Each structure stands twice: as structure tokens, then as C-alpha cells.
Amino acid sequence: MLEILNVSGLATIQDPGRMGWRKFGVPVSGPMDPLALRAANLLAGNTTGAAVIEIGAGEIELRALQDCVIATAGAGFSCSVNVWDFPLWDSCFVRAGWKIQLNRSGFGMWAYLAVAGGFEVQEILGSRSTYLRGKFGGRDGRLLQAGDLLRSGEPARPLMDLAARSMQAQARPLYGENPTLDVIPGPQMDRFDDKNMEIFLSNSYKASHSSDRMGYRLAGPRLAHIGSADLTSEGLTMGAVQVPADGQPIVMMADCATAGGYPKIAAVISADLPLLAQCTPGRDSVHCQETTVQAAQEKYRALMERIMNGIVPFQGSDFA
């Protein structure tokens, strides 16, 4: 069991997301950076479906109420346990009574804290993910707050086997400022002519301040539609790039609605969504380049394979 002592920003319980209910209008929710969530669970010896803490735009301090192993991943934070500092993408043993802190540090927006055994909150519609707007999932459908006690399940292996492990640097996503994102054009290619596709692919678009868990708004050269900007509503997924009437693209993120009525010029590929998620709104710009579905799926499988095979004994610092 862990107790939250202090917390600010967007701290929620998330698992890979609420699948199977989109046809009833229930968003997936789940992590902004799915690869980091998966890595944190792997380091903690959990199944990939276990629930973790996601923290963004704030900081969190917890106290362990029993001996446990924690693991972290993501970007933009550093971790300290008792008197030691650890980079993210490590697991470590935490003795009962020790404090754990995740503090803002360097490039990035979202970090994940897993505990061996996973956080145990009630499953709602088959998932432990928090859906803030719907006020359900995670901890009573709300942000985590000071005083919350979070119970964990049974670790998969003895704690000492799970502690002091790292994800190799070369296995992690290549996070960085102003990333280039691979995108797959469509599905509304008939709503954008070659000239506007060229504008979208040859310019940088800045992540705007009005970005959140639902979507990242991009600001840059205006994109014009062929005909109207209205579309008969159809299903949406994370990564879809909608272009409303104002011509400024919006990339759908974890809490996006299940359907939308704006034409989509492209979709950001799964392997590169973490690079976008970790951009700082108001500071970072993205540049999109075209790829194919086949190349995107191969890139995603390769990245996932590196993460699945990337665990090594603790290396003590962030050297590659």
C-alpha cells in the first residue's frame, strides 16, 4: 500500500485503456504515452494490463506503507526514493516508510509509476483507467489527491528479483524537442488537395496551450478543405488528425471522443504517438512526414520488441 502525501497537476490511475465500449460512446482513456506505461509495468514484473499512476503537469510525493518495488518510465520527471535519486526507466526496492517523489525535470510531460503487483482499484467496464469527464474509473473517477491510500496486488516474483532493473536507453522511444512524426494520410484524402497535403507535410506545427488529455491542438499554416469542413460523424481513434473549419489540426489523444465530425487529413503512427504526447504545449513544434501502414506497423513491432527485451540490471545512471 502507498499513501499519497502531496500531489499537483494531472495525476490519475491508468491501465492500457477501456476497450470494447466505444460503440456506446465510452472513450478508451488509458495512457498518453502507452509505451512508457508498458515499460513501467514490465520493469515492475507486472502484466501489460496492470494499473499505474500517470502524472502530468505537476508533481507527486508518496510514502510506502509496506516494502514494495516501484518502477518508472516516461519523460520530463526525475524520481527520488528515500535519499537517492533515480532516473526514470528503472525499478527499485522501497522499504516501508520511505518516501517516493516524482519531480519535474528536463524534456517531457508524462511519467508513469508502477508498483509490483499493480494498483488495485475497481474495474469499471473492464478497465481501471480514469475517465475524468465521465467521473468514473481509477480512484472514484477523479484526480489523485493527498491522503489517498493505494492498495497493490501480489507481486509476480520475489521483490529482490524485480528491484534494481533498468530499461536500456536504446530500447526507449527517442524523445526530444520538436520531433518529426510519421503519419499515414487519410482517411478523408478526398477533402484535401495535393497543395494542402503539401502544406501539412512541409511545415512545422506548434502544440498549442489548449492541449489536454483529449487532444493536442496544432497551430501553423492554415489547411483548406475541398468543400465543407463538416463530415457525417464517424468513429475516431487516438492519433487521428482532425481538421475543423479554422484549418488548424487537432491530434486526438487518450480521452478523445469516440466519434467526430471533422475530416481527418492523417493519423500519427503508434510508434510516434509517445513523441507527440511528451511535447510541451506552447513550446514544442512537430513536423509530420508521410509513411505507409506497413512501415508504421513494422516500426511499432520493432519498438515493442526492443522494450520487451530491453531490461538489464540497474546501471546506476542514464548512460546509453
Place this chain on the structure above:
Amino acid sequence: MKASLVPFGDSALLVKFGDEIDLSTNQRVQALDALLSANPHQGFIESVPAYATLLVIYDPLIVTHTQVSDWVRMEMERSLEGLSRKPRRIRVPVRYGGEDLDFVALYHHMSTREVVRIHTSREYTVYMMGFTPGFAYLGKLDDAIATPRLATPRTRVEAGSVGIAGAQTGIYPIASPGGWRILGRTSLQLFDLAADPPFLFSPGDLVSFVSEGIDA
């Protein structure tokens, strides 16, 4: 129109049956949704039926786009006629007299009683769900009372509000912002996590409104 399959990123594909709001098109969408869900391919996650399209979502770590396309095409070669599940009929009691009932009556130069008579006089199909959990898009509304959305959406529409927008009608399952014209309220709960199933409606269901009176 012949259906087409287009990639939607690297983990979904979109089956387009058309681009209009049309009952026979929507029935083909619902039929394919039922077919895919009943015989899921390995790596299939879920499908999302909309007015004229079906979004098929899969796990690219398990299957490729080509495998999913082949599967969907093969399933589509089966007859989609008569394959949708039997729709349920749901009657929704409504206390009319919502914020916009007077406006809708004025807009169409008729009495509020006439608006209510027209709204309750046909059976609507759940074309799709979305917007918020449990929100059902019902159609088609009689042209005689079809009314544009509010120019500026309200920041809060109460749960149970029955509204119209263009040729659609619907009910707000939870309090949320919204721009539909509100005609009345129902006491039915559309979304209840304690219930099984938690949603009153499913895509394809048939819904009719029953007046419980008109408040002045």
C-alpha cells in the same frame, strides 16, 4: 453504393458505405458490426458503427492491416441483409416543455402541442452512439420540426434532456455542454454503471417518445 475500405492510421481501418444519413446504409453498417463482433478475428479489438461507416480497430502487434482487410472483405461477401440483431423497441416517457420548445414552435409557425404531436408520432432508429457515454443519435426527425442547433451551445444541459438538432433527435445521458434544442425531459436513466447492461440503448434499437404532458 459499393463499400470501400481505407486505412485509418496503423491500428484501424474504415469501412465506408456512404456519406449520408440514410436508414438502409446504416442497416448495412449495423449488420457488418454484428457480423464482425460475432466472429472476431485474432487481434480484433472492437468496431464502432456510425451513420454510414464502420471503424474496425485492431492490435497491430497481433495482426497486419492486410490480414484485417482480407477478413473484413471476406465477411462483407456474406449477405449483410437480415443479419443485424433483432432491434429492441424502447418507449421513452417525456415531460415536454423544455427550454427551446417555444422557440421550435415559433420557428415552424405551429403550436407547442403540434411540435409534441410530431415528435411523438414516429419511431426512430439509433443510428449511432457517441459524444458522451450512452448518447444515442436518433433519426430521422420529421422535416416539419427539424431545427438548427443553438448558435452558442449551453455550457450545461441536464441529464435526461430530450433535444433535436437538424434532422436528429437525442437524449443527454449525463449533464454536459450541448447545443441541441431541448424539447423536454425524461426520467429514464440512459447510463447507469450499476445496471447490466449499463446502457439503455444499443445501435440499431428503435425508440419512440411518449408524452407525459406539456408544461407551460
